[in-house]
């Protein structure tokens with residue numbers, strides 16, 4: 147039996163035997179995996195009729211990042227966060243900025259061994275009080291992230307997912323009590339975009355976002371604006387209306403600027419006027435905290451009080467200056483700002 151680059155396997159969860167296949171129900175791809183093969187994510191393999199995770203406790207990268215890099219602007223602003231990822235992804239985005247690890251296979255990487263307990267120890271040893279599962283899609287190593295999040299909570303460490311939101315309800319419900327915050331990519335607001343650009347579907351992402359919000363996880367959304375792909379006024383307005391109606395107008399939304407990458411090197415960077423249009427639409431639709439990312443120099447990343455327009459938090463790059471924040475409220479008028487201290 148050939149195993150994909152590792153002799154260390156951890157039995158997967160959220161799967162069942164269907165005929166001679168192992169059917170995985172961790173994410174909505176619902177891969178039906180033949181003996182010896184892996185699913186779309188490349189990290190769950192049918193070995194001898196059972197499904198195994200190839201990446202339990204196998205990290206490709208561990209860094210200390212600013213919280214703002216996730217991006218999370220309303221969750222512990224200005225604090226460092228230990229960030230780790232593995233390899234693989236359940237999506238195939240043509241514009242992926244992390245394709246070197248998201249599209250890699252286990253055998254391509256010299257992955258480090260890490261236990262759930264070591265994640266907490268590393269977090270505290272690096273003077274962090276928060277840990278993020280990021281760089282690749284955290285959903286696909288759920289068995290490990292779930293164990294690591296549970297241990298982290300025993301150490302009073304905050305836990306974060308930076309995710310594409312393409313996950314099934316059952317694993318989300320399982321991990322939500324141990325997950326403090328999520329930044330969820332909503333990559334576009336049309337099924338056609340998800341099908342063409344990501345090889346996935348929009349609807350499960352919207353369901354994940356709404357359920358995570360209902361379950362009490364702090365969520366922020368990222369919408370990368372790609373010229374001629376997901377940048378129409380109608381699509382961005384529909385997205386903003388959905389945030390307002392199905393989540394809350396208090397959910398921070400990060401519109402970020404596209405730069406040519408991976409298989410979309412022929413698409414130009416997002417024009418600044420499109421970024422400004424997105425901000426205007428978000429404001430018109432009542433969103434309280436729309437941000438503009440990757441545009442440098444502008445004040446699109448500052449937090450203003452939506453009631454009295456006081457500058458509450460100034461950001462420049464990853465520098466954060468808190469100017470008018472008192473117990474999560476505007477220090478001037480008392481408006482609640484949906485900020486987790």
Ligand code: SF4
Nearest residue numbers: 170173176177185187
């Ligand atoms: S987690 Fe991986 S193997 Fe499971 S359904 Fe999703 S892509 Fe397929």
